[in-house]
Amino acid sequence: MNEFKYNSLRAKYARLGHALDSNVFVTFLWLGIFAPIVFGSIMLFYGSSFGWLMFIISIVCIISLTIIKLLLTKVPVGKTDDINDILSANALAIMDKNPTPKSIAPKLINTRSGRFLALRFGLIPNLMIGVANDLPDDMTAVFENARKIKTQINAPQISGGILSIAIILTHPNHEEILSRMRLSREDLIEGITWYNYLHGLVKASQKKRHDGGIARDFTFGFTPLLSRYGQNLSSTRSLTMKTQLFRAEHKEAIKQMTDIFSNAGRQNVALIGPEGSGRSAVVNAFAEQLLDANSPIPRNLKFRQIFKLDAGALIGGTSGQGDIERLVAGLINEAYSAKNVILYLNDAHLFFENAVGSVDISNLLLPVLEAGRLRIIMSMDEQRYLEISNRKPALTNALNKIMISPANEEETMKIMEDQVPSLEWKYRVSYTYWALKEAYRLGDRYIKDVEMPGRAMRVLEDAARYAHDGLVFAESVQEAIEKSQGVKLQASTSTEEARDRLLNLEALIHEHMIDQEPAVHAVSDALRRAAAGVRNENKPIGTYLFLGPTGVGKTELAKALSEVYFNGESEIIRIDMNEYVEASDVNRLIAEGSVDAMSLTAQVSKHPFSVVLLDEIEKASPQVLTTLLQMLDEGILRDTKNHEVSFRDAIVICTSNAGADMIRENIGSSDYEKIKDELTNHLIQTREFKPEFLNRFDEICLFKPLSKEDLRKITTLLIKNVNKTLAPQKIEVRLDESAVDALIEAGYDPMLGARPLRRVVSKTVENIVAKASLRGDIKSGDILTINENDIKAELN
Amino acid sequence: MLATGLISWWYCDGYKLFAAKLWTKLGDTADLFSIGSLLRTLFAPYRQISANAGGKSIDDKILGLIDRMVSRFVGGTVRLGIVIFGIITLVLQSIGSIISLIVWPVLPLTPILFIALAVMGVAL
Numbered sequence: 001m002n003e004f005k006y007n008s009l010r011a012k013y014a015r016l017g018h019a020l021d022s023n024v025f026v027t028f029l030w031l032g033i034f035a036p037i038v039f040g041s042i043m044l045f046y047g048s049s050f051g052w053l054m055f056i057i058s059i060v061c062i063i064s065l066t067i068i069k070l071l072l073t074k075v076p077v078g079k080t081d082d083i084n085d086i087l088s089a090n091a092l093a094i095m096d097k098n099p100t101p102k103s104i105a106p107k108l109i110n111t112r113s114g115r116f117l118a119l120r121f122g123l124i125p126n127l128m129i130g131v132a133n134d135l136p137d138d139m140t141a142v143f144e145n146a147r148k149i150k151t152q153i154n155a156p157q158i159s160g161g162i163l164s165i166a167i168i169l170t171h172p173n174h175e176e177i178l179s180r181m182r183l184s185r186e187d188l189i190e191g192i193t194w195y196n197y198l199h200g201l202v203k204a205s206q207k208k209r210h211d212g213g214i215a216r217d218f219t220f221g222f223t224p225l226l227s228r229y230g231q232n233l234s235s236t237r238s239l240t241m242k243t244q245l246f247r248a249e250h251k252e253a254i255k256q257m258t259d260i261f262s263n264a265g266r267q268n269v270a271l272i273g274p275e276g277s278g279r280s281a282v283v284n285a286f287a288e289q290l291l292d293a294n295s296p297i298p299r300n301l302k303f304r305q306i307f308k309l310d311a312g313a314l315i316g317g318t319s320g321q322g323d324i325e326r327l328v329a330g331l332i333n334e335a336y337s338a339k340n341v342i343l344y345l346n347d348a349h350l351f352f353e354n355a356v357g358s359v360d361i362s363n364l365l366l367p368v369l370e371a372g373r374l375r376i377i378m379s380m381d382e383q384r385y386l387e388i389s390n391r392k393p394a395l396t397n398a399l400n401k402i403m404i405s406p407a408n409e410e411e412t413m414k415i416m417e418d419q420v421p422s423l424e425w426k427y428r429v430s431y432t433y434w435a436l437k438e439a440y441r442l443g444d445r446y447i448k449d450v451e452m453p454g455r456a457m458r459v460l461e462d463a464a465r466y467a468h469d470g471l472v473f474a475e476s477v478q479e480a481i482e483k484s485q486g487v488k489l490q491a492s493t494s495t496e497e498a499r500d501r502l503l504n505l506e507a508l509i510h511e512h513m514i515d516q517e518p519a520v521h522a523v524s525d526a527l528r529r530a531a532a533g534v535r536n537e538n539k540p541i542g543t544y545l546f547l548g549p550t551g552v553g554k555t556e557l558a559k560a561l562s563e564v565y566f567n568g569e570s571e572i573i574r575i576d577m578n579e580y581v582e583a584s585d586v587n588r589l590i591a592e593g594s595v596d597a598m599s600l601t602a603q604v605s606k607h608p609f610s611v612v613l614l615d616e617i618e619k620a621s622p623q624v625l626t627t628l629l630q631m632l633d634e635g636i637l638r639d640t641k642n643h644e645v646s647f648r649d650a651i652v653i654c655t656s657n658a659g660a661d662m663i664r665e666n667i668g669s670s671d672y673e674k675i676k677d678e679l680t681n682h683l684i685q686t687r688e689f690k691p692e693f694l695n696r697f698d699e700i701c702l703f704k705p706l707s708k709e710d711l712r713k714i715t716t717l718l719i720k721n722v723n724k725t726l727a728p729q730k731i732e733v734r735l736d737e738s739a740v741d742a743l744i745e746a747g748y749d750p751m752l753g754a755r756p757l758r759r760v761v762s763k764t765v766e767n768i769v770a771k772a773s774l775r776g777d778i779k780s781g782d783i784l785t786i787n788e789n790d791i792k793a794e795l796n
Numbered sequence: 797m798l799a800t801g802l803i804s805w806w807y808c809d810g811y812k813l814f815a816a817k818l819w820t821k822l823g824d825t826a827d828l829f830s831i832g833s834l835l836r837t838l839f840a841p842y843r844q845i846s847a848n849a850g851g852k853s854i855d856d857k858i859l860g861l862i863d864r865m866v867s868r869f870v871g872g873t874v875r876l877g878i879v880i881f882g883i884i885t886l887v888l889q890s891i892g893s894i895i896s897l898i899v900w901p902v903l904p905l906t907p908i909l910f911i912a913l914a915v916m917g918v919a920l
Contacts (some may be wrong), residue, residue: 007797009797009801011797012797012798012801013798013801016798044919045920047920048919049913049916049917049919050914051914052910052913052914053910053911053914055906055910056910058905059903059904059906059910060907060909063806063903064895066810066814067805067806070810070813070814071802071810076809164910180900210824210827211827212827212833213828213830214828214829214830214835214878215829215830215834215875215878216833216839217843218842218843218874219837219840219841220869253860293827458800527880668920
């Protein structure tokens with residue numbers, strides 16, 4: 001049953017077809033048909049009976065061409081379950097006398113399905129040769145696996161693609177091989193199902209569709225106004241491939257639409273669902289069904305045409321309520337008189353509200369809807385529908401509502417697989433399977449204004465611009481999201497330099513601040529986890545509470561992090577929580593972007609890949625802290641308009657001076673972890689923070705007070721910053737040891753940390769440079785050395 | 797074995813496949829001319845949009861009636877023309893299909909006929 005017979009009739013047909021079905025040979029046959037007819041006729045005309053013999057050539061060519069096209073290139077499956085009867089023509093054509101997995105592996109790319117899997121799943125000849133064995137007996141196992149796959153996917157025959165998968169699955173370590181390729185057996189099965197589906201679509205598109213013929217619209221009226229302002233979905237759809245519906249919900253929606261429009265009653269349908277959930281796909285599929293002479297729909301719906309009117313475009317193209325009312329009335333009249341038109345009002349909610357970009361013409365539309373004589377489809381967002389039903393219950397009562405919900409992952413993958421060919425044709429690229437999966441994953445995570453499958457489709461379309469060598473990989477999708485969302489998804493571990501940077505984060509951070517090892521370690525570890533992809537993606541990258549006295553580097557660490565990892569200090573979102581001390585301030589904190597561009601949610605939605613620094617958190621009202629719980633826990637915060645804002649690519653740092661005295665008294669003299677526990681208990685007991693708030697942080701970090709030795713290092717950093725400022729003028733400042741001592745002496749205050757030192761540096765060093773510059777004592781290229789006396793002179 | 801298989805296919809599965817293709821083509825032509833639909837609506841107004849929109853006066857009603865009559869006449873003429881053209885096309889296609897079905901089995905044998913004609917010296 002699994003023994004391949006090289007000399008079976010099907011195998012011979014397949015090899016012959018493979019050899020003869022070339023463009024050159026087929027052209028030669030066409031020539032062979034017509035040229036002898038011409039020459040033969042001429043010969044007969046001039047009296048030569050040998051002209052009849054020329055016709056024999058034509059006959060032979062006709063028969064050959066017919067056999068090639070109808071038999072040899074197709075080789076229909078046999079009647080038994082024998083492997084020789086169920087191998088496809090392409091698969092049969094690549095088999096040699098004693099095939100082994102290794103001998104056929106490199107040839108599988110010559111089959112359409114094999115090429116499909118090579119392109120989209122990486123099952124390229126080199127990989128296949130590496131995986132395949134060279135033992136003839138192994139071919140039996142390959143055939144057996146292929147047979148199982150054929151049964152599983154209900155395929156009519158075993159194609160080259162199925163053989164490719166079977167060869168891989170026959171390998172004893174196939175799971176490991178597939179894991180390395182970030183694939184699974186199920187993915188490959190999905191891949192060949194995808195190929196078979198597309199192959200079926202191509203075959204179906206080659207058949208002529210019966211859509212009513214040339215007399216179809218003779219009895220219906222002309223629609224000049226609708227043709228001008230609307231889009232005839234029926235004429236557009238008839239030219240393209242058939243819209244496939246993969247969701248039971250969509251199929252049910254079409255059934256309901258058919259019922260509503262074919263029976264007596266209100267002839268309208270309101271498709272309610274979020275943008276991107278496939279409302280348009282439902283209407284397109286319905287339009288196609290109406291035009292299909294063979295579809296099982298009632299006669300009174302056959303060949304009705306759907307005109308799409310885009311509410312936004314209509315409103316934008318007119319000036320004022322009167323204009324739009326006249327235009328819509330004209331369109332409705334025309335649709336009614338034409339007798340074969342179903343109106344489709346896209347974003348119909350714009351016709352029922354008075355706001356920017358919308359106009360309320362419910363007084364015009366309500367009687368039309370209630371009369372039920374004109375068939376109308378409306379689509380609108382669920383939230384807008386609820387708002388309209390609140391304001392105009394009579395209107396929503398007149399509508400036949402059909403709900404459309406977002407697609408799940410399996411449905412979205414199917415929809416993407418269906419849509420990929422048209423995107424590939426449009427952008428001249430090819431999408432790999434990984435790109436589709438990544439588009440779903442990242443679309444779900446980052447695209448918030450539309451729903452699935454719209455999210456994934458948008459990402460997929462954007463990714464076409466980042467194709468490499470015409471191929472769209474998962475990396476292309478990541479690049480598209482990085483560019484459009486301002487997040488960092490790739491390359492953080494892709495180069496040796498990047499890896500070194502991550503491994504030495506502590507050192508890099510210490511170029512900007514000194515000491516505070518526990519906190520620096522904690523945030524560095526979080527970034528390494530994020531870069532290596534081992535973090536929980538449903539939370540922020542890290543959430544930290546920095547506790548310690550003022551001026552010890554809490555804010556500096558946040559800034560340093562931003563500088564080192566988040567592309568510069570502009571990626572820090574800093575909120576002073578002492579501005580949110582009232583319960584009512586919650587609204588300000590989570591205000592929608594159009595209301596307050598500087599609210600926490602507005603800033604994070606614009607810059608999701610940031611350090612979020614919530615300074616002096618202890619001063620915020622308890623209601624504000626409660627609001628932040630979900631953000632700390634799940635990385636999500638909803639703004640006042642209920643839009644979801646993701647903090648999942650941010651590091652959230654809250655700073656507080658609470659318990660500073662306790663830290664100052666105990667740190668250094670006792671175990672760090674012990675002090676941290678005691679301090680946490682102390683903060684809960686004194687009710688400065690609730691336990692559920694403190695529990696939400698990944699880590700609470702204590703910042704110790706600064707010693708004089710620390711201030712010496714800080715002075716070096718401060719002078720480095722001064723020199724950075726002076727760099728464009730090519731002037732450099734150097735301090736001798738005595739000057740540094742003088743600065744520390746003047747700037748040391750155990751209660752206030754490094755802040756007084758910063759002020760002293762500003763007052764002395766910067767003033768000295770300014771005066772010297774104004775006096776003309778220094779010019780470009782000079783080095784200004786400052787000593788103790790200079791400092792003291794400025795201080796006095 | 798290959799030659800036997802090809803001959804067997806030509807007179808069995810190939811013949812059925814060819815007949816099915818001819819039948820499909822006839823169906824496509826019938827759909828293109830939609831003769832059934834044309835006959836059902838032979839005297840219906842042709843692509844009319846304005847006749848129903850008239851007022852209630854006698855003049856308007858007379859105008860509407862004339863408008864509809866003209867439209868029905870135009871519709872009837874156009875439809876009848878297409879029906880006649882469609883029927884002729886379908887008849888010709890059917891005849892062509894029947895001839896093709898007759899020719900198909902004898903096609904492989906025609907070289908013998910041509911050889912005979914050549915040997916007999918038949919010319920135009």
